Amino acid sequence: MSLKKFSELFGDLDSINSTNNKIEVLKNYFLSNDPIDNSWAIYLLTGKSNKRFISGRYLKNLFSQIYEYPQWLIDTCYLKVGDSAEVITLLLKNKTNSRKKKLSNISLNELLSETIPALSKLNEEEKNLEIKNLWEILPEDNHLIFNKILTGTFRVGVSIGLITKSISKLINIDEEIISHRLMGDFKPSIDSYEFLINKNINLQELNSKPFPFLLANTIEDKIFKNSINDFQFEWKYDGIRMQLVKRSGNVSLWTRGQELVNESFPELVEKMSHIKDDFVLDGELLVWNFKEQIAFDFSLLQKRINRKSPNKSIQIKYPIIFIAYDLLEINGRDIREIKLENRRIELEKYFSKWQNKTENDIFDIFKICDLIFPKDWPDALTYKEKSRENNTEGLIIKKKTSIYSSGRKKGIWWKYKVDPMQLDAVLIYAKGGSGRRAGLYTDYSFALWKDKELIKFASAYSGLTNIEIKELDKWIRKNTIEKFGPVRSLKPEMVFEISFEKIQISKRHKSGIAVRFPRITKWRKDKKINDADSLENAYELMNKIS
Amino acid sequence: MRTKQEYLIRYKDGNLYCELADIWIDPSKPVKKALITHAHFDHFTFGCEEYFSTIETAILLKERVGDNIKIKTFEYGEEFKINGINISFHPSGHILGSSQIRFIFAEEKWLISGDFKLQKDQTCKQYEIVKTDYLISECTFGLPIFKWDESNKIANDISKWITNSPEKTSLLFCYSLGKAQRLLNEISQTNFKGNIYSHGSIHKMNNIYRELGIDIKDTMKIENKKKIDELKGSLILLPPSLSKGSYLKNFKNIQTAFASGWMSIRALRKRSGYEKGFAISDHADWDGILEVVKKSEAKNVFFHHGDSEAISKYLVENESINVLLFGK
Numbered sequence: 001m002s003l004k005k006f007s008e009l010f011g012d013l014d015s016i017n018s019t020n021n022k023i024e025v026l027k028n029y030f031l032s033n034d035p036i037d038n039s040w041a042i043y044l045l046t047g048k049s050n051k052r053f054i055s056g057r058y059l060k061n062l063f064s065q066i067y068e069y070p071q072w073l074i075d076t077c078y079l080k081v082g083d084s085a086e087v088i089t090l091l092l093k094n095k096t097n098s099r100k101k102k103l104s105n106i107s108l109n110e111l112l113s114e115t116i117p118a119l120s121k122l123n124e125e126e127k128n129l130e131i132k133n134l135w136e137i138l139p140e141d142n143h144l145i146f147n148k149i150l151t152g153t154f155r156v157g158v159s160i161g162l163i164t165k166s167i168s169k170l171i172n173i174d175e176e177i178i179s180h181r182l183m184g185d186f187k188p189s190i191d192s193y194e195f196l197i198n199k200n201i202n203l204q205e206l207n208s209k210p211f212p213f214l215l216a217n218t219i220e221d222k223i224f225k226n227s228i229n230d231f232q233f234e235w236k237y238d239g240i241r242m243q244l245v246k247r248s249g250n251v252s253l254w255t256r257g258q259e260l261v262n263e264s265f266p267e268l269v270e271k272m273s274h275i276k277d278d279f280v281l282d283g284e285l286l287v288w289n290f291k292e293q294i295a296f297d298f299s300l301l302q303k304r305i306n307r308k309s310p311n312k313s314i315q316i317k318y319p320i321i322f323i324a325y326d327l328l329e330i331n332g333r334d335i336r337e338i339k340l341e342n343r344r345i346e347l348e349k350y351f352s353k354w355q356n357k358t359e360n361d362i363f364d365i366f367k368i369c370d371l372i373f374p375k376d377w378p379d380a381l382t383y384k385e386k387s388r389e390n391n392t393e394g395l396i397i398k399k400k401t402s403i404y405s406s407g408r409k410k411g412i413w414w415k416y417k418v419d420p421m422q423l424d425a426v427l428i429y430a431k432g433g434s435g436r437r438a439g440l441y442t443d444y445s446f447a448l449w450k451d452k453e454l455i456k457f458a459s460a461y462s463g464l465t466n467i468e469i470k471e472l473d474k475w476i477r478k479n480t481i482e483k484f485g486p487v488r489s490l491k492p493e494m495v496f497e498i499s500f501e502k503i504q505i506s507k508r509h510k511s512g513i514a515v516r517f518p519r520i521t522k523w524r525k526d527k528k529i530n531d532a533d534s535l536e537n538a539y540e541l542m543n544k545i546s
Numbered sequence: 547m548r549t550k551q552e553y554l555i556r557y558k559d560g561n562l563y564c565e566l567a568d569i570w571i572d573p574s575k576p577v578k579k580a581l582i583t584h585a586h587f588d589h590f591t592f593g594c595e596e597y598f599s600t601i602e603t604a605i606l607l608k609e610r611v612g613d614n615i616k617i618k619t620f621e622y623g624e625e626f627k628i629n630g631i632n633i634s635f636h637p638s639g640h641i642l643g644s645s646q647i648r649f650i651f652a653e654e655k656w657l658i659s660g661d662f663k664l665q666k667d668q669t670c671k672q673y674e675i676v677k678t679d680y681l682i683s684e685c686t687f688g689l690p691i692f693k694w695d696e697s698n699k700i701a702n703d704i705s706k707w708i709t710n711s712p713e714k715t716s717l718l719f720c721y722s723l724g725k726a727q728r729l730l731n732e733i734s735q736t737n738f739k740g741n742i743y744s745h746g747s748i749h750k751m752n753n754i755y756r757e758l759g760i761d762i763k764d765t766m767k768i769e770n771k772k773k774i775d776e777l778k779g780s781l782i783l784l785p786p787s788l789s790k791g792s793y794l795k796n797f798k799n800i801q802t803a804f805a806s807g808w809m810s811i812r813a814l815r816k817r818s819g820y821e822k823g824f825a826i827s828d829h830a831d832w833d834g835i836l837e838v839v840k841k842s843e844a845k846n847v848f849f850h851h852g853d854s855e856a857i858s859k860y861l862v863e864n865e866s867i868n869v870l871l872f873g874k
Contacts, residue, residue: 014812015803015815015821015822015823016821017821069690070860070863072859073690073856073859073860076689076853076855076856077689077690077691077856080689080691080811081691081811081812081813082813083812083813086811086812087691090690090691090692090693090810090811091690091691093693094693435813436813436816436817437813437817438811438813438814439811439813439814466817
């Protein structure tokens, strides 16, 4: 019923590993709290709120100012904790012993729909005073949640799936229905919660919503034992996975992150609405190189994602295309239960019907994906290796007899990605991590040889096991040459195999090259720094590919 | 200012050393004479010719090193002389027998804090304020994010944690000497009335504490073949070394927690692999360290064991205390 209860829920979820227990805890929470607060709880837990009322930096400055605390000391603490909201919570302990009456039972609804939004109407001085006041009147064990809501850093490791499961259990309705109801915009209100737990399934109200996405698994060797004819092969595009929903004439674009992105791609919405039929298509949104008929790099797509209502010149500069690879619903008929090979026939049938009956300019922006027909598995491998040439990431392999279920179900869709490119590089800098990795040196920079000098070429965070991270952290502390704030320069001694997806010329970097998605794939303890690769090797790699 | 060599106590080979008395404090390698602040494994080593400690520490030490070591014991506050230097042990509140060590030579006082805490702990003597000119202090938790709750609050949280999951066996990991006994003492004063078991290594320490007159609840030693049903709803204290590996397969339907000061930080809690963390420590928190520095009236302070940079800088800026670097 309150912030207090929600803080307890957070604490419970944070200290349980078992999924079943988490579901049980959530179910009990929903049972014992009122609809409006439940609605807010769902909103917060699913991370549907990324709204940040103030930044972490602002929070730290404010604390420093109010309690006359040296900024450097807060920053040092931050390095250990890795989360601004938590640092301030820990520092606030025993600080707010004012005689003010404690606000022990503020409801989540009041806090989130009144108290906090009201902050943004105040000028800076008033706002600071009000935050201080709230720190003083809120009980100490509610500070963490309050600070996290303020800074919009609410992540608890509760997935939408978990919420879905607990509500499904609560009202005894299939998870698919709940997950459907939870998709897209979720405005916290009594109505939205009651809609969620409504025991009557009403298809009308689900009208604009997409279906839960079917996700691909990483390929496993056992697939090669099957006949190649059991599968459909497509290129794996590196764009935004999207369902294009058109019902009752209205078009909705949904990303896999369940965001409605109509505003970012108005030209697609407009043109697709010219098609007479209603449908739900599953596919990929890309920025398209029309001259060569291949996708542009993902970085160009990024220029479109976060821009709402892009003007004509942006639309022309970064032309988009939607490539459909599946048809899930046609004129109100849900066809997810029919086999993929038959859905493909439907998709092709409707596509050619639309091509004949609709204005041609739609097909600048919408097409269906081409299929690939490898003769056997070695042939599939050859296709996969060629995928760099057309700017795809590899192949998607789909079982022809499969239905469109939801989630990452095994044995239905597989992704078969191109082997990453690799170089052996020398560790030269390390920086403290944040979040779970706070207090450890986990952000690394790597260098390649240029004559007798080591030149930085990539930074990577992921790829080591926890044990390796700890071991390396120890080594880093003992082998620091110099400290610059949180960064340490290190004795060049350790060699790592760095894998990445793409390598290209970059004027912004001293090395002259930029790599995409660099990650550590092996700690080459067997190698000395003289065995590491040179920039020349990197250039060779680049030339080999282009 | 004196050079490092001229200090009465300095760092030598990574250990605290008093050259005039040719005596080492908590040395990590075998030496002739070793003063031992307390009996945790990282504060003594095997093979020294002669040990000096409090009586309680000596008993615990013998349990760990063996009966045949040569050890001189002293009461708290009892002064003894080595090469004209007066040395005495004073309670540090860390675990049973733990002590600070004071040196007086030519009217100059030096105090080595040992591991210490100011918080209440019924299983050992309360920290004693000792005045000094030079203070060598630990600063394991030398950041202001560390502020301990009262230990009875933590004990109540533990009690709730167990009773909220009556179907489960609650495994609480903690250091077998000191922390385990403090927890047992505190938990026996809460509403939790279920069974408590201890691992053999903890059980052994419990018995020594009890022989030395400390009030520790009588717990059962956990046997590997215990029936799972019998353990439902009970608490089992285990040393952290057993948290990884196959030992846990002896139990079914468990929940795990770790009792340590580090557990106050969420990132460390998550990384530790335990489901739950209870932030209870036998070291001083930030305010505790500052209080000791202040009340000791030391004009010169050295820090070791921990991130000493932040607290050093803070004291220099805010308390105009001279913070010296040892140069290890």
